Amino acid sequence: MLTRHSIDTVVRAALDEDAPWGDLTSEMLIPSAATATAALVAREPGVFSGSAVFESAFRQTNAAITVTLQVADGDAFAAGDTLAVVSGSARGILQAERIGLNFVQRMSGIATLTAAYVAEAEGTSARIVDTRKTTPGLRVLERHAVRDGGGHNHRFSLSDAVMAKDNHLAILTAGGLDVTTALRQVRERLSHTTHLEVEVDRIDQIEPVVSAGVDTIMLDNFSPADLRTGVALVAGRAIVEASGGVNLQTVGSIAATGVDVISVGALTHSVHSLDLGLDVVITPPPASVDLPIV
Template structure:
């Protein structure tokens, strides 16, 4: 867990939600009222965000006591209790929505990722996320992908050279795009992997003639051309497939022999896992 990021995230999220006070709780709950609540799972899936929830509760009120019953990566079903929290009732309610928003979203992503990982078993292909994330919470969404068994692609624009179709077109072609990238890295003393997207077998041939990359992204290839591309590359570079990939056809893409398959839907259109934080009357 990136403690610096998480601290800033929680600060900003609480400021957005709480403002100058949780006036409903302040108005209705007598002072020094202690309470207990449990995180109730209402859906089938993979749990994610427990470690984050513990940090949120700690930041809201370090006197809250959290008893963790299930952990990140655990398979869950309706009726499961992920954890119990006890302490000041107003503090529990202050943290409630932030905890649920994060855990529901992260668990939905972990569940979707796990589903795809299961579909790929035995093929050797691994599922990658993308930059199609929610602004401000990319770290949390990519964390959830890892919990679900997936692999993070680059974090952002700064930690990999990924030459896509627009870069190629603006550069004047495959060869100048690669050569410009290599020169840039050398002049700026940066050590970053270079990946390049190709749209057809002709562009692939240009990449292979030019060399100097670490991974080749085969975008929107049909199955026949994808198999030909993998055979032509012959292990010289890592291969990645993308474009038009769904749970219905991802196994077929994997069986073409690629190393990675990138799926934007892991983060951009996932269904959150249903859960709630329920007060326990004692």
Template sequence: MIPPHAERSAMLIDLRKTDKLIDLWLDEDCNYFDLTAKIMVDDDAVASFAMNAREPVVLAGLPVAERIFRRLDPECRFEASARDGDRIPAGTAFATITGNAQALLTAERVALNLVQRLSGIAGVTAEYVREIEGTGAFLVDTRKTTPGLRMLEKYAVTCGGGRNHRLGLDNGIMLKDNHIAVAGSITAAVARAKAQAPVLCKIEVECDRLDQVREALEAGADVIMLDNMANDEMRAAVAMVAGRVPLECSGGVRLETIRAKAETGVDFISVGRITQSAPCVDIGLDEA
């Protein structure tokens, strides 16, 4: 079953843009040529390999893996029995690749690294999403991503059922404590942002005290972040705001604490761990 946001997650990734990344990854792993494959495999040899889940996974990155293999063998046949967002049981082969043996073996590690990393993020995201089911709160990601992989890691979050926060600094205005200090106050910071922001751009204000929440609300913030607040304080903030603007909970959120935070009534919970600390899953490429 594909998570509710996975169907539209394909719109949040431009596969064309991955070609530059793929070239960098292949150059890193294969400088001049794959010495082992060149020595051991005939130039015209054809082989079939299957991608296998060696543990339960939530799949992410398969279209990019296909593109990696096709980068070295444009004529290879890539047949997938699953889609990104699917839950794959351990021991399941979910894709078969047939083509030039040298090319497929050279592309193997890069393709596996990518799918293992993204599926790890999708799996951890799915765990957090399950923890807050029925609360009304949505899990969102952060900008705590691997340099160069943000587009793909945020895509993986959507494959696991999470939602994206800002994709980058140009996607919205986030007024943090240092911005507010420079402006002089929350009121002044919001006023300055509203005067110059693009008309469809939202303004979020980071608050760590209830008096700041009140000021941000009165100043006209579009979203208010409750930063590292205790659960009782967040409940008070929810009561104060009374649904007038969305509230985001952020800071130190763990799998074992997220349910209680969601039950305070906040609308969004941002978690850096789903991208920053997700382990890679075990996926192999075996002879089909």
């Protein structure tokens, strides 16, 4: 969950990295009492995400700076739209600008890409979910951006659920136990609140895994035809997740096979940051008035 504490912790580290001893340029060029107003403007269309993170960069730099949002997280916008207005200390705005932009550009990029995947799966029952292929230290932000784009989150960390992949199963069954028996023993040791997911990469592995009473079975790198076969074999006994080979060209056909979940690593590991800019708003001085000569 994205909390103020988690936001401020990540943003504080970024601010300290970017200006460990202050912003030398602004301190040399900008009077300390100078104020400014700047607009966060979209250079390309997208879906907005990261409002609280953007605000945190300015608030932690100078608490008197105000950020007025023009859109909310999850809102779509067009090129040229003003997304937020920042007002206050000119030095503070300039110092926090890059960090605020870096976060909101990346998070909006993730939300925008996620929304495109969700649109391709529209009309099916498939959920688009992320993976653990996130930027180290930024997972809580990137996962929030996926939700802003209409997607859902997979397990947050290795501590949240049991997810057995091929290497886990190879070691688990090395003592001679068959997969079904080995997984049933795992199920018996788990609390009733702990989710058990198992990955398979062949159709013949499906029945032995589902028979063990798993909660989710992941069909990894299955063709659409094999996914349909897999969904029929599972027959509602477990959640069916599709993974591997998922892109914007294939996700629609994968969703149409009847799977419940489609996990997409590209949502966070192959995204490009949206082009957003922070433009200082220059207020022209009042027009001169010719006063009568007395």
